[in-house]
Amino acid sequence: MPQRAACWYGERMTPAQLARSTPQPATTPRSITILGATGSVGVSTVDLIKREPDRYRVEAVSARRNAAALAQIARDIGAQVAVVADPDCYNELKAALSGSGIEAAAGEGALVEAAQRPADWVMAAISGAAGLKSALAAIERGATVALANKECLVCAGALFMRCAASAGATVLPVDSEHNAVFQALGAGRREDVKRVILTASGGPFRTWTLEQIKAATPEQALRHPNWVMGPKITIDSATMMNKGLELIEAHHLFALKPDEIDVLVHPQSVIHGMVEFRDGSVVAQMGSPDMRTPIAHCLAWPRRIDAPAPRLDLAQVRELTFEEADTVRFPALALARQAMAAGGAAPTVLNAADEIAVAEFIAGRIGFQGIAALVEATLEAASGRGLLTEPGSLDAALGVDHIARSMALALLPEIALKSS
Ligand SMILES: NC(=O)c1ccc[n+]([C@@H]2O[C@H](COP(=O)([O-])OP(=O)(O)OC[C@H]3O[C@@H](n4cnc5c(N)ncnc54)[C@H](OP(=O)(O)O)[C@@H]3O)[C@@H](O)[C@H]2O)c1
Numbered sequence: 001m002p003q004r005a006a007c008w009y010g011e012r013m014t015p016a017q018l019a020r021s022t023p024q025p026a027t028t029p030r031s032i033t034i035l036g037a038t039g040s041v042g043v044s045t046v047d048l049i050k051r052e053p054d055r056y057r058v059e060a061v062s063a064r065r066n067a068a069a070l071a072q073i074a075r076d077i078g079a080q081v082a083v084v085a086d087p088d089c090y091n092e093l094k095a096a097l098s099g100s101g102i103e104a105a106a107g108e109g110a111l112v113e114a115a116q117r118p119a120d121w122v123m124a125a126i127s128g129a130a131g132l133k134s135a136l137a138a139i140e141r142g143a144t145v146a147l148a149n150k151e152c153l154v155c156a157g158a159l160f161m162r163c164a165a166s167a168g169a170t171v172l173p174v175d176s177e178h179n180a181v182f183q184a185l186g187a188g189r190r191e192d193v194k195r196v197i198l199t200a201s202g203g204p205f206r207t208w209t210l211e212q213i214k215a216a217t218p219e220q221a222l223r224h225p226n227w228v229m230g231p232k233i234t235i236d237s238a239t240m241m242n243k244g245l246e247l248i249e250a251h252h253l254f255a256l257k258p259d260e261i262d263v264l265v266h267p268q269s270v271i272h273g274m275v276e277f278r279d280g281s282v283v284a285q286m287g288s289p290d291m292r293t294p295i296a297h298c299l300a301w302p303r304r305i306d307a308p309a310p311r312l313d314l315a316q317v318r319e320l321t322f323e324e325a326d327t328v329r330f331p332a333l334a335l336a337r338q339a340m341a342a343g344g345a346a347p348t349v350l351n352a353a354d355e356i357a358v359a360e361f362i363a364g365r366i367g368f369q370g371i372a373a374l375v376e377a378t379l380e381a382a383s384g385r386g387l388l389t390e391p392g393s394l395d396a397a398l399g400v401d402h403i404a405r406s407m408a409l410a411l412l413p414e415i416a417l418k419s420s
Contacts (some may be wrong), residue, residue: 010107029057030059030120032124033058033060033117034123035060035134036127039063041148041230041295042061042064045075049077058079058080059081059117060117060119061082063083063113063123065345066084066087068096068299070082070096071102072097080117087107090105111133112134112137119138121299123148123174124138124152125148129152129351132394132398136394140164140167142167144170151351153252154351155397156220156250159391159394176291177199177273177289180285184275184284188333193346194260195262196273197273197276198267200237200264200325203224203238204220204237205238206225213368213369214367216238218361218364221234222362223235226269227289232355235358236383237332239368240330243263244339245351254273265324270286272294290309344388345382345387345391345392345400346388349382352378353375354371354398354403358407366415366419375408377411378407378411382407
C-alpha cells in the first residue's frame with residue numbers, strides 16, 4: 001500500500017505526487033464528518049453530499065447551538081451522531097432527533113470525540129479559535145482534513161502543521177484563495193515557486209473614503225459584494241483582516257516566507273489565487289465566487305466531481321481588474337502582516353483580539369475603525385507583558401488566546417470611546 005503523505009507543504013511534494021501517494025478507494029463510499037455543519041461552509045458541504053448521497057457515509061455533524069437545523073441536516077444525510085457544542089442545547093437536539101436512530105451528544109468533549117470518529121475526511125468549518133481542538137483531534141488521527149477554519153493556522157499554525165506531518169494527516173485548503181494556490185502549485189516544482197498571490201475582493205468599502213469607512217455600520221459591513229458567508233468572516237472581509245488572516249494561513253500551509261506572499265485586490269472575485277514560478281509564468285485558478293467549487297475540489301481530491309456552482313462565463317464578466325490593497329484605509333491588513341513577520345504568539349493574539357472586536361462591532365459597542373484599533377492595542381499590551389513567545393502546545397496556544405481575549409476586553413472601553 002502506498003505510504004500516506006503528510007501535507008504537500010511540509011513534505012515538499014507536488015500536489016500531483018501527494019495525490020498519487022494518497023490511497024483512494026474508487027467505489028466504496030467515503031466516510032465523512034462535518035464540523036460546523038450548520039454554517040455557511042457546512043451547509044454548502046451538505047448541499048454537495050445531498051446531490052450524491054451514495055458516495056458518502058456520514059459519521060458526525062456538529063453545530064454550536066443551532067439544534068433544529070443540525071437535526072435536520074443529520075436526518076437529511078444520515079449521520080450516525082449529531083453534536084451541539086453548547087450543553088444547554090442537548091435536550092432540544094435529542095427531541096429533534098427522536099425516532100431517527102441518530103445519536104445526540106453535547107459539549108466540548110463530545111465535539112472532540114466526533115472529530116475522533118473514524119471518518120476518512122473531515123470538514124473543519126467551525127468559525128473562530130473554537131474550532132482548533134476538534135480540527136487538531138482529526139489531524140492527530142491522520143485524517144484528511146478539509147480546512148475551512150483558517151483560525152486554526154492563525155492561532156497555532158506551526159503546531160498544527162507539525163502535528164499534521166507527524167500524524168501523516170493530509171490538510172486540504174478549503175479557503176478559495178488557498179485552494180486556488182494549491183491547484184496552481186500543481187503546475188511546477190516547489191523549489192521553482194517565486195511567490196504566491198492571494199486575491200481580495202476589497203469588500204463592501206473598497207471604494208469608500210476613510211471618513212465614510214469610519215461611520216460604517218454593521219449592516220453595511222455585513223453586505224459583501226460577491227460572497228455569502230458567516231458574519232465573522234464577512235466583517236473580516238470589510239476590514240480586510242480576512243486577507244491578513246489568509247496571509248498567515250498561506251504562510252503555514254505552504255511553508256512560504258512572509259515576503260513570498262502578496263495580496264492583490266480583484267473586485268470581480270474570479271481569479272482566486274495565483275502562483276508565480278521562477279521563469280515568470282503565473283498560473284491562476286478561476287471560477288465563479290461559490291464555495292461549493294473549492295469544497296467539491298477537497299471532497300473529491302485527487303479526483304474531480306460535478307459541482308453546482310454557476311459556470312464561469314468570462315464573456316459575461318467582460319473585465320477583470322486589479323489594484324493594490326490600501327493599508328491606510330484598511331489598517332487591519334498591515335497589522336496581520338506585522339503579526340506574521342513577528343511570528344511567535346503575535347498571530348494568536350491578533351486573532352483573539354479580532355474575534356472580540358468583531359463581536360463588539362456587530363453588537364454596536366465599537367465603531368468600525370475600533371476593530372483594527374482594538375487589535376493593535378491588544379498586540380501592544382501583549383508585547384508589553386511578554387506574551388508573544390511561540391506557543392509550543394495546544395494548551396499554551398489556548399492559554400495565550402484566553403489571556404489576549406481578557407486584555408482586549410479590558411481595552412474595550414477606551415477603544416469604544418475613541419471609535420464611536
Ligand atoms: N463562509 C465562507 O464562504 C468561508 C470561506 C472561506 C473560509 N471560511 C472559514 O470557514 C470557517 C466557517 O465559516 P462560516 O462562514 O461557515 O461560519 P458560520 O456561517 O458562522 O458557521 C460557523 C459554524 O460553526 C459553528 N460554531 C460556531 N461557534 C462554535 C463554537 N464555539 N463551538 C462549536 N461550533 C461552533 C456554528 O454553529 P451554529 O450554527 O450553531 O452557530 C456553525 O455551524 C471560518 O473559519 C471562516 O473563516 C468561510
